Amino acid sequence: MTERSPRLVLVVMCVGYFLVLLDVTIVNVALPRLGADLGTSVAGLQWVVDGYAVAFASLLLTSGVVGDRLGHRRVVLAGLSVFGLASVACTVAPATPWLVGSRVAQGVGAALLLPGTLAVIAESYPVRQAQARVIGVWAGIGSLALPAGPLLGGVLVEVGGWRAIFAVNIPIVLVALVVAHRVVPAGGPRSGAPLDRAGTALGAVTLAATTLGVIEAGHGGGPLALTAAVVAVAALAGFVATELHSAHPMLPPRLWRRPAFAVANGVAGIMNLGTLGMLFLLTAYLQTVQDRSALEAGVALLPLFLPLVVLAPLSGRLTGRLGPRAPMVAGLLTAAAGLALISGWASTTTYALVLPPLLLWGVGLGILTPAVVAAAVASVDEGSSGLASGVNNTARQAGGAVGIAVYGAVAGPATRPAAFVGGMHALGLATAALFVATAAATALLIPPARGEP
Template sequence: MNALPTAAARPLADRRGLALALLSLLQFLIALDVTVVHVALPSIGAQFDAPTSSLSWVVTGYTLVGGGLLLLGGRVTDLLGRRRMFLLGAALFAAASLAAGLAPDLPTLVGARFAQGAGEALASPAAMSLIALLFPEPAERAKALGVWGAISAGGLVAGVLLSGVLTELLHWRWIFGINVPLAIAVLLITPRLLPADGPRTRTERLDLPGALLLTAGPLSLVYGVVEKAPAAVAAGALLLAGFVLVEARTRHPLVPLAFFTHRVRAVANAVTVLLSAALSTAFFLLTLYMQNVIGLGPLQAGLAFLPFCAALFLAIAVTPRLITALGLKYASLVGLVCTAAGLAWLARLPDGGAYAADVLPGMLGVAAGMGVGLLALQNAALHGVTEDDAGTASGVQRSVDQLGGALGLAVLVGTAVKGTGGAAATGADGFRTAFLYALVGIAAAALALLVAAPNQRQDEASQPVS
């Protein structure tokens, strides 16, 4: 059997397409694991005799650790090499997935989920910055990020479908086991498609205290919200304030505060927090509403997201053209308006609703907003990146995306559960309230975008990196 051609033997254009597919595959698995546990949670709880409050960490622990460490991952990527960190992150993600699938108890499973998040924190910013450098021209970068975003978003939806299928037909452990062979394939093929990193020319120290504070702060906040512990909420706020102080005083900050003086990036990341909070909440609550209120089974609820997936992919496909025609600011605003329309529809959900009339229209609006809004903001967050800060910019964007989603999920889902009297309740008062609060957040994001953001045309949307 002939060996696969090495990276040096392939034409650059061929390698870039294959490399994009490989980078997107791992991101698909990373996104998949955000949602793949939802339908399986009752089975996990039954096996480990765990209460709902403990099970929630199987979901939030992954995104909080991943989001909290993404800035460190971005910085490590810039300092130690993009391919090197992508491979290390993929290896950690594969090992942690295997540990989760074999976990003998809930603490081990939660620990494995934390480790999965750490693997993501290395792999995602490395992949995103590799894409930015492989596709330096603005138009081709927008298309490449569109492919990456579409596959990543597909992982979120596929997670719900696979969770029901694998849990019902096989066992919940297989929701983690499917990651292992695919991640191993990524590890084996990547060295043949991406050139090795150059020699290390920078020896800056890593800001480990900053990374610890940025991870512990959101964890404490979410714990305080979920467990209704004001002291934990206060501690989380203090830890995040400490993060700002550390970043301002350390010689080698995790992310230099001057990074946020770039107005396009700063506004894009701030708006992403609010949009991600609304999208994560809507995704989770729609799953809950369809099962607990409408009465769909797990597999039916997963299949009900197929129109969502189709609308999302269509929105992502047209977003590069919207960016070209409208610029980043107004393309992002289109995404926010679509999201707001979907949330407004969902904020009127009846107690005994129907999928086609009450859920589907709002679901499609949210899907369109997710596709257009996040992709346009992602391009804005990478505006003007260079070889020195591509990984940092990618890490910041992914971090605010995940932390915004996790914190929004904790606050707004807590509102929904409180309003309905529990996760198994059949009323929709709490759902309506949560969607209304999410709508208020989107309105604030749109106002911030209109007032504070300059509009970048497509030819200015990204600067070629050297």
């Protein structure tokens, strides 16, 4: 490997991360137009977002383990290919069921892709301090997708309709595939452990049934919601039993006995539960309640996402120097302050009052995100980087999927502004309280770095 190779690998892996995050945020600003075009209900719109998130979260962990077994380069290339083909299917979707199915396929591709990007970077930068710094770069460059998503999505929806937000993935995938073939080293298997097929299946069923149950309960309940709840409980019980007795569990119970590992992944899940849940409401608030266009909403969201781009590399360097505990606590408390201020919004609130909460929330996420990832990777042995990244991203995406389902169900449709804004107030305060409690757990259970009290 030449001296320049690690940097080229870092760039290509950041492109993969960019794609995955782009399709988390670019879809939100298109939902009102998409719903009107396809005649989709609020529950249908939740599934357009959650179909991606559920498939993504369900397979992330297995993808990390497969990468450890077969080599991460092979899995990353497969993920790019699946993601690109699914984007084509989303672009031509004639109805909501087709679109949801295509979004599920996109989630499969994203799950294959994402853990490998972080694992390949970890292999290219094996020294812990350097690893923490490049994780910050990875988070910062990948996070360009977060402000780019609403802004680019708003432009594309205004110019080419909602289908354009999926078509934009196709040329990016083609370029990334060509470059990845050339610069990512082949690598080799790092583990010969067999796949935990039962654990994978039961984990996926648990998450999908939970999401379905919450969405249906929020829109009238009925037999489907009850059936989904029963299936979710049974699948969860089966998953726990399988993992406890499997010789090669997908989610090794021994890892959860490490406080740093448990807290890092708990914080990751709660971070995305609150962030993606509130983001789902925020796009509806800006477009449906305040009657902004998709482009105006995309521009309005920039203060939430731009701090991630600016601060993530700085947080990565700070984490490499001080350890993850202090940045995690600072990020959680800053984001909590922004989320709590949302309770002061009304249907007619001017953007001058919307801006400060978004900026505080975004600054908190910019400080928090690299530290959470670094804490998870540092809490396991070097040979388990794929597993660690898979668990951490599974926690984040599972939290996000459940958050979208819960927050959308609690707030209800934005076409009823008074009830919707009231629900958004309550959820903003609840999320802030949850972030504060998580900061306290982090301060108690994440070990200090050398020289830190």
